Amino acid sequence: MKLVVQLKLLPSPEQAAALEATLRACNRAANYVSRLAFETGVRDRNGLQKLVYADVKAAFGLSAQPAVRVVKKVVDAYGALAASLKAGRLGGPSSKRYRKAVGSPVGFRPEAAQPFDDRCLSWQTDARTVSIWTVDGRMRGIRYTGSPDQLKTLAGYRRGESDLVRRGGKWFLIATCDLPDPEVFEPVDWIGVDRGIVNLATTSDGTNYQGRGLNRYRRWQARKRAELQARQTRSANRRLARRTRREQRHATHLNHAISKEIVSVAQRTGRGIAVEQLDGICERVRLRRDQRGMFSSWPFHQLGQHLAYKARRAGVPFLEVDPAYTSQRCPRCGHTGRANRPDRDRFACRWCGLAGPADHVAGVNVRDRARSAWVFVTAPVPAPA
Incomplete structure (x- = not known):
């Protein structure tokens, strides 16, 4: 079963400044990619990546893998929007919410969450630190903390990408963990x-x-x-x-x-x-x-x-x-x-x-x-x- 674990980051002031600059650069790039996807109608990952990959790296100072993550983030956002429209969560085609959603590009806040895969972010679970790519270079030794159960789950079952989030002036990493399903017992009642x-x-x-x-x-x-x-x-x-x-x-x-x-x-x-x-x-x-x-x-x-x-x-x-x-x-x-x-x-x-x-x-x-x-x-x- 999939489970998300939220860990609190404890960066130094210099590390926090680099993380903030990274989030803002990634979301500026995401807004640029979203606008091109809206104007051209290209919503598949491979097609959109061919269209914007070089520009994203050159204009926003992103390395190769962060640029790929930004493109995937935009593709996922348009996929989620299409699913919401199909399910009727935004009303019918004549409703104000529906027209607003389809009439403009998907937007990203300056400090919206940004996904990182294992090439951009690595965990040192024994030392309780992470190493993460930023626009100011690789930041190593950023400490994190969490409950004993969260730390145990993270160390044993973390899989896939993690999201960098800033909320209320505090920094968090949200990691996806893949736990084995326990055998369901036969109930007596x-x-x-x-x-x-x-x-x-x-x-x-x-x-x-x-x-x-x-x-x-x-x-x-x-x-x-x-x-x-x-x-x-x-x-x-x-x-x-x-x-x-x-x-x-x-x-x-x-x-x-x-x-x-x-x-x-x-x-x-x-x-x-x-x-x-x-x-x-x-x-x-x-x-x-x-x-x-x-x-x-x-x-x-x-x-x-x-x-x-x-x-x-x-x-x-x-x-x-x-x-x-x-x-x-x-x-x-x-x-x-x-x-x-x-x-x-x-x-x-x-x-x-x-x-x-x-x-x-x-x-x-x-x-x-x-x-x-x-x-x-x-x-x-x-x-x-």
Whole structure:
């Protein structure tokens, strides 16, 4: 499985200046290549490289391999744009976002991340230093740090290129690691996980991870953002960006903590993890105006991603099941109806009288569907006649 490891660089002032100059030169070159790709329509790597390779080296002071990385970075950006347009993430051809995306070249910020392969960047894991190409020459002995688990993963499984990133005045290297997939065990049962807004996650065991604190924190952040937006100054815009990143980190930390605990329980008890398949929920659900902001910032997708990759890394079976009527179906008698859900928090079956917290009942239904689905997942494929 692919895993990214983020290490913090500890450069000296001279090294930091060289890294900054390198990022800016690479992104100026990327903007030049992007503009030519847009004007000529050449988007394949070999064709674009033949077109711009000599100019990029001569005009921007890049060596051979960094110039090749810049071209690949531009090709990947146009590939990602084409995939987004095809998937409809930018709306239809008549939408403003779509027209803006296709009507101008892909742009790169002056300090956007830059990929480096093993010819441009080498790791000395024993000394915890890196050697990296810069426009001021090869910089050696740049120290880095990280958690013990990150350092162990980096030393044993790093593969491919690494990205140089500057964020908030600090330098990072994001390395790709290729870990072997552990063998998935046969589960004795399943933990059903119901995701929501008021309760971020509720398991079939009855464990409830409330989202009240996160929602209160986000409402407070929204008020602060409104105050800063009213000022309309450059300083206010910088503070807005910092607040946005802080809020994202806060939600990500909560999702990591929740998913880590659920996977740990599943691994310890020999059970698998099942969640509802919520792809396309934004298109299926219609909301009141006052609910749209909360729903659009609901981190359920990220929680599902964290559960999936943590389960895979631990060898825990993971399934996504059909979400239809999980909050309206009685897990005891099977009766399904909207009247079984008198309000958001309570479930009361109109047929057999089973009652309880609605999210817990939904988690039990998810667990039951995983039990049935796993039989078909593990069933042997019949041999052709």
